[in-house]
Amino acid sequence: MTDVTNTPVQSADLMHRRVLQKSRYASESRFKFLGLGAIFVSLGFLFLLLTTVVGSGVPAFTYNYVKLPVDLTKVSPEAPQEGNYSKQVKAAIAEAMPYLSDRKGKRLARGLVSGGAAIDLRNEVIDNTDLAGQKSDIGVPVSDFADLYLKGLTAKSLLSSPEAGITVSGVEGIIDITLESNVFDGFLKRVKDNISSQASRLNTRMANLQLSLENQREIVAVSENPLAVESAKKFVEVLETQLAGFKSKYDTLIARRDNSASREMLDTSMPSLLLKTGGGVVKVIEVEGMSAKGEVIIPLLEKASVAGQWQMQEILEAEEDRKFSDKEVAVIDRLVEEGRIENRINTIFFTKGASREPELAGVWGAVVGSFFTMLITLGLSFPLGVAAAIYLEEFAPKNKLTSIIEVNINNLAAVPSIVFGLLGLAVFLNFFELPRSAPLVGGMVLALMTLPTIIIASRAALKAVPPSIREAALGVGASKIQAVFHHVLPLAMPGILTGTIIGMAQALGETAPLLMIGMVAFVVDIPAGILDPATVLPVQIYMWADFPEPGFQQKTAAAIMVLLGFLILMNAIAVLLRKRFERRW
Amino acid sequence: MNITKILSLVAGAALLTTTAIGSAHARDQIQIVGSSTVFPFSTSVAEQFGQKTSFKTPVVESTGSGGGMKLFCSGVGEGTPDITNASRRIKEKEFKLCADNGVTPVEVKIGFDGIVMANSKSGPELNITREQIFLALAKKIPDASGEMVANPNKTWADVDPSLPNIKIEVLGPPPTSGTRDAFAEIALEGGAKEVEVLAALRKEDKNAFKKIAHAIREDGAYIEAGENDNLIIQKLEANANAFGVFGFSFLDQNADKVKGAIVNGVAPEFENIAAGDYKISRSLFFYIKKEHVNVIPGIEEFVAEFTNEDTWGEDGYLADKGLIPLPDSDRESIAASAQAMVPMAF
Numbered sequence: 001m002t003d004v005t006n007t008p009v010q011s012a013d014l015m016h017r018r019v020l021q022k023s024r025y026a027s028e029s030r031f032k033f034l035g036l037g038a039i040f041v042s043l044g045f046l047f048l049l050l051t052t053v054v055g056s057g058v059p060a061f062t063y064n065y066v067k068l069p070v071d072l073t074k075v076s077p078e079a080p081q082e083g084n085y086s087k088q089v090k091a092a093i094a095e096a097m098p099y100l101s102d103r104k105g106k107r108l109a110r111g112l113v114s115g116g117a118a119i120d121l122r123n124e125v126i127d128n129t130d131l132a133g134q135k136s137d138i139g140v141p142v143s144d145f146a147d148l149y150l151k152g153l154t155a156k157s158l159l160s161s162p163e164a165g166i167t168v169s170g171v172e173g174i175i176d177i178t179l180e181s182n183v184f185d186g187f188l189k190r191v192k193d194n195i196s197s198q199a200s201r202l203n204t205r206m207a208n209l210q211l212s213l214e215n216q217r218e219i220v221a222v223s224e225n226p227l228a229v230e231s232a233k234k235f236v237e238v239l240e241t242q243l244a245g246f247k248s249k250y251d252t253l254i255a256r257r258d259n260s261a262s263r264e265m266l267d268t269s270m271p272s273l274l275l276k277t278g279g280g281v282v283k284v285i286e287v288e289g290m291s292a293k294g295e296v297i298i299p300l301l302e303k304a305s306v307a308g309q310w311q312m313q314e315i316l317e318a319e320e321d322r323k324f325s326d327k328e329v330a331v332i333d334r335l336v337e338e339g340r341i342e343n344r345i346n347t348i349f350f351t352k353g354a355s356r357e358p359e360l361a362g363v364w365g366a367v368v369g370s371f372f373t374m375l376i377t378l379g380l381s382f383p384l385g386v387a388a389a390i391y392l393e394e395f396a397p398k399n400k401l402t403s404i405i406e407v408n409i410n411n412l413a414a415v416p417s418i419v420f421g422l423l424g425l426a427v428f429l430n431f432f433e434l435p436r437s438a439p440l441v442g443g444m445v446l447a448l449m450t451l452p453t454i455i456i457a458s459r460a461a462l463k464a465v466p467p468s469i470r471e472a473a474l475g476v477g478a479s480k481i482q483a484v485f486h487h488v489l490p491l492a493m494p495g496i497l498t499g500t501i502i503g504m505a506q507a508l509g510e511t512a513p514l515l516m517i518g519m520v521a522f523v524v525d526i527p528a529g530i531l532d533p534a535t536v537l538p539v540q541i542y543m544w545a546d547f548p549e550p551g552f553q554q555k556t557a558a559a560i561m562v563l564l565g566f567l568i569l570m571n572a573i574a575v576l577l578r579k580r581f582e583r584r585w
Numbered sequence: 586m587n588i589t590k591i592l593s594l595v596a597g598a599a600l601l602t603t604t605a606i607g608s609a610h611a612r613d614q615i616q617i618v619g620s621s622t623v624f625p626f627s628t629s630v631a632e633q634f635g636q637k638t639s640f641k642t643p644v645v646e647s648t649g650s651g652g653g654m655k656l657f658c659s660g661v662g663e664g665t666p667d668i669t670n671a672s673r674r675i676k677e678k679e680f681k682l683c684a685d686n687g688v689t690p691v692e693v694k695i696g697f698d699g700i701v702m703a704n705s706k707s708g709p710e711l712n713i714t715r716e717q718i719f720l721a722l723a724k725k726i727p728d729a730s731g732e733m734v735a736n737p738n739k740t741w742a743d744v745d746p747s748l749p750n751i752k753i754e755v756l757g758p759p760p761t762s763g764t765r766d767a768f769a770e771i772a773l774e775g776g777a778k779e780v781e782v783l784a785a786l787r788k789e790d791k792n793a794f795k796k797i798a799h800a801i802r803e804d805g806a807y808i809e810a811g812e813n814d815n816l817i818i819q820k821l822e823a824n825a826n827a828f829g830v831f832g833f834s835f836l837d838q839n840a841d842k843v844k845g846a847i848v849n850g851v852a853p854e855f856e857n858i859a860a861g862d863y864k865i866s867r868s869l870f871f872y873i874k875k876e877h878v879n880v881i882p883g884i885e886e887f888v889a890e891f892t893n894e895d896t897w898g899e900d901g902y903l904a905d906k907g908l909i910p911l912p913d914s915d916r917e918s919i920a921a922s923a924q925a926m927v928p929m930a931f
Contacts, residue, residue, distance in 0.1 A: 115902070119636055205709060205749075212746040225729065235746040242747070321706065323841050356629045356906075433664050436616060437644055518616075522628040524635050524642035525614075533614060533644040546815050548625070548838035 053564075057557030063346040063359060064150045065139035066113060066335055068092035072125065077132040080125045086118035089140065096340065097331060099298045108327060112335075114141040116360040120348075139342055144358040144551030145324045146332055150341065154550075155324045157274075157315045163307050166277050171300040174293065177275065177282065180307075182289035187314055190271050191264050191287065192257055194318075198269070199253040206246050213239045263288045268320040274330055277310035278302035281330040297330045323550070349558065353524045354540065358551025361544070363559050365526045369439055369519075369534030370508065370566060376443020376530060377450055377507050382500055384447075385454030386489075389496075392455075393462040394484050413452035420449045421513030429517060436518035437533035445513045450503035457499020461492040493581040501574040505567055511538045537563040612663045613882055615643035619653025619670030620763050621814075622698055622832045623869050626903050627670050633902070634890045640883035643668075650763035657690075658683035661876045667884055671870045672698065672763030672832075673770075680931045689875040692929035693888065694919055695897055697909040699833035699858040699866040700768050701845040702755070708825035709749040711741075711846035715864060718848075719776030720744045721753050722807055724800035727782040736802050756810040756817045757801075757830035767867040768830055772848075774798040775864065818842060833858060833866075834907025858909045869908070875926055885924070892920035 070092045075083035093109050094101075100109045114120070117140035124138065125131050131138060141147075148154045162183035169176040216239065219232040256262060264287050266273070273284040273292075280300035286293035313333075319326055335341050352362030396402045424445035428434045434441050465488050473483035514520055520539050527534035535543075537559065544556040617627055624647040635642025648656065650671040657669035658679055675683075675690065683690055702718070704711065720726055721744045725733045741748035758765040777783045777798035787794040801807050810817045810829070817829040818839050828846065833853060836845050845853035849864050857863040871891075878884050890896060897903050899910055911919065 115905075201707070208709070208750045212742045212750050215742070216746050228729070232746075238747050321841050356625065356632055429664065435612065436664065436666075437646070518618075518644075518646055520646065522624070522631065522645040522647075524632055533616075546813050548815065548835055 053557050053560050055557075056554060057559075057561045059151045059153065060349060060554035060558035061346055062343050063348070064142045064147045065342045065344055066096075066142050067137040067139045067340045067342060068096050068113075069135060070121065070138045070140075071135040072132050073135060075125065075132040077129040080129055080132050081122065083122070083125070083132070085122045085125075089113065089118050089121060096335070100331065108325075109331065112143055112146050112328060112332060114143050114357065114359045116355070116357050117141060120360070139344070141348075141359045142332075142341070144549060146328070147359065148550065149324050149329065149332060150336070150343070153554075155315050155317060155322050155329055157313050157329065160312050160314075161308055161310070162312055165304065165306045166275070166310050167304045168277070168282065168294075168300065169303075170296075171278070171280065171303065172296050174285075174295055175282065177284070177292040177294050179290045179292075183312070184273075184287050184292060185289050187271070187273050187312070188264060188287055188289060190314070190316065191266065192260075194270050195253055195264075196257045199250060199257060202246060202250050202253065206243065206250065209239060209243050209246065213243065269318050271317075272315040272319055272326045274313040274315070274326060275310065276313060276333075277305045281334070283326050283330070297327050298334060349555070353526050354522055354535070354543070355524065356522075356547075358547075358549050358555060361552070361555055363537070363540060363555075363562050365523055366535055366537045366540035366559070367562065367566065368527055369442075369523070370536040372439035372527060372530050372534060373442045373446065373519075373536055374504060374508060374570070376440055377446040378500075378504060380444060380447035381450040381454055381503065385451050385500075385503075386458050386496060388451075389455050389458030389462060390484060390489070393459050394488070395480070409452050409455050413456060416512075417449055417510055418512040418516070420445050421516035423448065424513060425516040435531055435533075437521050437523070437535075438531050439519075439527065439534045439536075440530040441517050442514050442519045442534075442536065443530070445517060446507040446510060449510065449513060450507050453503035453506065454496075454499050457502065458492070458496045461495025461499065462488060464495060465491045490581060494578045497574050497578045497581070501571055504570060508536075508567060508570070509538050509563070511536075511542055514539060537566065614641040615668065615881055615883055615887055616666040617643050617645045617668045617670065617871075618648045618656050618666040619646075619668075619871070620650040620672040620869070621647040622650075622672040622764055622834075623670035623695070623871065625834060625906055626695065626869070626908050627871065629902060629906055630887070630891050630896060633896070634883075634887050637890070638883070638886055640886060643883075643887060649761045650766070651761055654679045654682075657872060657874065658686055658688050660686045661688055661874065663881075665874070667874050667877045667881050668887075669872050671872065673766055673867060674870060675872060675929075675931075677931060687876070689928045691873040691875050691923065691926050693871050693873065693892065693923040694911065694915070695869050695871060695891065695908065696903070696911055697858055697866050698869055698907075699853050699863050699909065700764060700772065700830060701833055701836045701853040701865070702828050702830055702848070703821065703836050703843040703845045703853075704828045705821050705825045706842060706844055708821075708827075709751065710844075711748065711828070712850075713748065713846055714779075714849050715772055715776035716779040717744050717748065717776070718772050719780065719798070722755060722801055723773060723777070723797070724802045725797055727780060731782045733797065736804070736806075738806075751826045753806040754808065754824070754827040755806065755830060756808050756820055756827055759809040759811060764830070764832060768865070769799045769801065771867060772865045773801070832907075833909065837907040855909060866909075872929075873923075873926065875928055878926055885926070888923050888926075892916075892923050 068089070070088050072083065072088065075088075090110065093113055094106060097105075097109045100106060121138065121140055142150070145154065162179075164180040164183050166180075167178045169178075213236065216232045216236045220229055220236060223229050223232065256264065266285055266287060273287065274297075275282045275284060275294065278300040279302065280296060281298040282294035282296050282300070284292045284294045313329075315326065315329065332341070348360060349362050351364050352360065353365030355361040392402060392406065424441060428441045428444055429436060469487050469491060470483050473487045474480070478486065511520060514536065518533075519535055520542070521533065521535055522543070523533050523535045525532070541556055541559045541563065544552045544559060615631075617631065619627075624645065628645045631643040631645050634640065646666075650673055653666070653669035653671065654675065656666050659665055675692070680690070702711065702713070720736075721738055721741060723736055726736050726738075728734045728737075738744050738753060740750055740752055742750035744753075757768065774795070777794070778787065783794060783797065786797070810820065814831045814835045817831055818835065821827055821829045821843055829843070833845075833855075836843060836853060837855075847853075851857050851863045853863055858866045873884060873888060893901075894916075895901050897908065897910055897916065901910070904910060910916065
């Protein structure tokens with residue numbers, strides 16, 4: 001359809017062709033643009049997914065430890081497993097935080113150190129017996145909330161050094177604070193903002209109540225049912241008192257908001273203000289522009305400090321909305337100043353099994369479980385799948401029976417995975433009486449699930465080998481088997497491996513079929529073989545996502561990263577193998 | 586290396602794995618199944634047990650109370666679990682199934698759990714009675730003339746004007762969950778008793794009453810949110826008008842995100858549940874298969890660890906996880922009978 005002719009073309013026809021051409025070009029560029037757009041959108045989503053996972057997972061790769069003066073003089077290096085570690089940890093905590101001496105304070109101090117500190121210490125001393133028989137600073141994990149705070153994930157605070165001197169009336173208990181200038185004004189404004197948002201929330205609730213009240217008044221006025229009128233009257237009364245209560249609370253809040261000179265009481269629903277002065281910490285409970293009243297958390301050494309020698313720490317998140325109190329913030333900050341806090345690589349995460357304490361939970365048990373499961377899956381589905389494909393493609397006669405088999409294999413690939421789990425429960429557990437929760441059974445179930453994928457991919461790969469290869473092999477006198485195994489199969493191998501990888505990747509991420517055979521379980525011990533109870537990576541991720549402790553949210557993201565790493569490693573091996581087999585014809 | 590070699594190697598590995606089936610060794614690890622409510626407590630004890638003793642750490646699965654009972658009562662032998670957790674007492678039907686399969690359960694009551702109705706901290710406060718819970722969530726309620734009609738209440742204020750004027754939207758566990766059973770039994774049935782018409786019906790026909798009292802509406806006001814309580818919490822955070830139904834331990838752990846509704850004038854707090862003032866609370870149990878004691882190593886020691894004062898006592902580590910301990914005297918007697926493996930009588 002070229003228009004390179006020498007005959008004069010009528011101008012109308014030419015115009016028409018130009019229009020056509022133009023619209024063709026336009027549609028082509030539109031298509032190109034859409035295609036590019038699609039790629040960019042998917043890249044954007046991939047980027048978003050990876051940044052969220054990596055962003056929330058990376059903090060879990062490190063953990064904060066606190067160095068405590070642990071006295072192990074009574075622990076003998078010969079039998080380190082027999083020491084009373086929890087008692088020594090408690091004593092060391094008391095020694096490291098002497099300012100928390102009352103019962104409540106001691107409890108708070110213990111809460112800052114992981115509940116598994118004694119176990120961790122015991123393991124460390126068993127590994128390194130030099131520590132026994134002496135007193136030394138040994139790092140133990142902090143609690144999960146303390147770790148979140150140290151990583152800046154909870155109770156975010158603003159530190160500032162005001163340009164004014166400070167004087168306090170005492171070093172302990174409730175004290176008065178006086179400043180040289182009104183540096184508390186900024187904080188006071190934030191408190192007022194908080195009050196005003198509290199007031200507006202109350203306002204919405206009052207409006208709702210008002211509506212119900214009007215409804216009830218209407219019932220009283222209109223209804224003919226004496227019973228309904230009676231009960232409505234009663235509710236009108238209830239509502240009126242409730243509304244009056246809200247109204248007066250609202251008025252107080254509004255008055256507090258509008259009165260700029262007033263002194264504000266701080267409660268747990270408001271931002272917190274801590275003052276680090278004279279070697280101690282004060283929590284402010286009443287605030288004004290130039291003065292305040294406060295409660296001492298860590299005793300002060302000096303009553304007055306000049307500008308630049310003291311600090312204001314504002315925490316905007318209200319104390320009741322977080323799980324890390326002002327006192328805990330002050331004590332942990334003190335430990336940081338004393339150089340007791342140390343951020344280490346989280347070896348526990350990479351070497352231990354599951355745990356109910358986020359700081360002691362590791363992913364290694366699940367990695368080993370996934371490895372054994374995948375080994376079984378590969379060992380069963382790959383040879384069986386390839387053999388089935390070779391038979392169906394190269395040897396089987398084309399008749400009704402084989403076409404029925406073919407249709408059914410295609411159908412099997414579309415069966416929901418949970419069905420294979422049920423099959424596994426009925427056949428492997430109930431009939432063959434194999435152990436529950438074992439990677440062997442998990443691998444067998446996943447092999448069933450992966451088989452159709454491998455068979456379909458292998459058949460396609462075998463079909464793609466040019467017939468000339470077979471004919472040439474047969475022509476020089478090879479048997480059918482020789483032709484297939486020596487010539488066709490090697491050429492089909494790259495395609496077969498691609499199919500296998502797709503099937504294995506699917507199996508690696510599967511949890512539903514494992515639910516039925518007991519692999520969705522809490523397993524602490526690292527499995528040593530294919531018959532030991534185990535769980536797999538996606539199950540571990542699912543279970544961590546389900547635990548209430550916030551520390552597990554980071555672990556979840558970190559475990560996803562480990563799962564992706566596992567997947568990339570598996571694919572890399574397959575790509576290497578494929579490269580070896582790749583041949584051109 | 587050629588293809589045939591690789592193939593035969595892999596095939597050999599496959600054969601090896603299949604022969605491994607024959608040589609399955611005797612189980613030396615306790616297997617625990619059952620309630621998702623008891624799961625956090627059971628796993629904590631399992632972990633401590635594994636660290637303190639030389640036994641292997643028990644494997645704990647969360648299958649729901651009903652699912653756990655089914656597995657537990659299916660028979661005696663290594664293929665069946667040794668212990669099942671339950672957030673309600675074993676049912677007569679299940680006990681019979683156990684007996685038929687030669688299973689003798691030993692019952693251990695471990696503590697209480699409150700069931701709470703909670704919503705986002707930014708949502709409205711709810712001060713509700715059990716009767717109002719029933720009227721809001723039951724499938725059928727009596728109308729003004731005492732006739733049973735499909736629940737017409739759309740908003741909480743329709744139930745009672747003192748309640749907030751927002752759409753009734755409650756996220757709760759599905760029927761397989763023990764929490765749901767207990768919620769229906771304690772909250773809904775308790776509430777139904779306070780409705781006059783139904784109280785009269787209860788005297789006449791107990792079964793008909795139960796049927797009405799336990800039926801939760803299916804028109805979208807009650808949403809089955811699955812067994813994942815964290816998901817419910819996340820949904821509550823996103824939707825300030827929705828309420829969720831779950832165990833007290835989840836409220837306790839997420840006190841920074843959600844708040845519990847006051848029921849019959851009592852707030853869902855540790856002391857109130859322990860004292861029995863908070864009305865929607867239930868007992869938690871686990872059941873031991875007596876036939877497996879001394880066959881699977883460590884069962885007796887596990888029970889001893891669970892019933893230790895440092896574990897389930899007032900200051901024990903389970904209290905930190907949200908379990909509400911039994912009264913002192915009960916703890917002592919239950920621990921004694923559990924450690925002696927006294928079979929339960931129904």
